[in-house]
Amino acid sequence: MNLPPLPQIMLEPLVRAALLEDLGRAGDLTTDSIVPADLRATVVLAARQPGIVAGLDLAALAFRLIDPAIEIKVAKPDGSAIAAGETIATLSGPARGLLTAERVALNFLCHLSGIASATAAIVNAARHHKASIVCTRKTTPGLRALEKYAVRCGGGSNHRFGLDDAVLIKDNHIAIAGGVRPAIERAKAGVGHLVKIEVEVDTLDQLAEALALGVDAVLLDNMTTEQLSRAVKMVGGRAITEASGGVTPATAPAIAATGVDLISIGWLTHSAPILDIGLDTVG
Known part of the structure; x- marks a missing residue:
């Protein structure tokens, strides 16, 4: 599907607000106390059920705003059909950033992919x-x-x-x-x-x-x-x-x-x- 992405200038204020809401007044207490600052990790965004991907740009932006060193390799861009178990994207970089941004990224991705999947079923x-x-x-x-x-x-x-x-x-x-x-x-x-x-x-x-x-x-x-x-x-x-x-x-x-x-x-x-x-x- 040739779907024009939303401009980042529209996305960034929403993602920043969501991250600030989650970080609160003291940041990620759990991750910062458990995970060494120099530890790197690789993770995947994986579908647990079939559907249509939407919101990947917001998820990627959440990770990059927390740590610009995080690298993202997209396998299934927005508009793609995804099967249960398939990888949507692979992310590598500082482990702290990956864990801190996880929930905000998934909140956007799961919600918007749910809308896309429901729409596709009616279509x-x-x-x-x-x-x-x-x-x-x-x-x-x-x-x-x-x-x-x-x-x-x-x-x-x-x-x-x-x-x-x-x-x-x-x-x-x-x-x-x-x-x-x-x-x-x-x-x-x-x-x-x-x-x-x-x-x-x-x-x-x-x-x-x-x-x-x-x-x-x-x-x-x-x-x-x-x-x-x-x-x-x-x-x-x-x-x-x-x-x-x-x-x-x-x-x-x-x-x-x-x-x-x-x-x-x-x-x-x-x-x-x-x-x-x-x-x-x-x-």
Whole structure:
């Protein structure tokens, strides 16, 4: 997978903050008291279960920030499929630095690889249909860019990065505005000509109202597959169709088969289990 890496200038503040949180006020008391300062070691980052790698640049940066003398040889870059027992990367250098950076490196690597692996499972489940798998803004505060990058590592795509990307009129906007029509009309009057407008609808009646007013995309929220199929026919290519709600690897094929353009999933970023990866000594 030819996946552009995130710029280091984005990664470094996050990794530094995580290391400072872990080092606290006195540093690594355990390692510094047990491991001689001149001892060198070689370790590997190894997968305990199959999945997709994501976050290796953050893990590498954690080690290098603790000790620039640590050398890293990558075997499985981000976006790679990994089998249980396979080596992702080999690291050599001062043993103290390897042990001190271990947890922060693994926290990033396991979390982001878990997101990539969960995304890949959904992408694979829907592979026979045109629907793209996209994430949402349901992300860990401060880690949105990383988590959305992990979704891309798993073969998915990104929805909005923030509130300023586009207009997405959701159920509470509709309720407070007094209906679909006033919400859409106010949005059209309030944003520039380059800003796309998407509206969330719960019923086919709401969908018909939104289509009559003209929107760029419709979010078909928690609809049955029968409703989704009818909605796609109603839209007839006039807007992008996005299905959301109740998506799992088991349900994704049927949802994708309705002909929707996008399937959005919040749990990919807020609840995906980690991919179990460990740091093992060599020799």
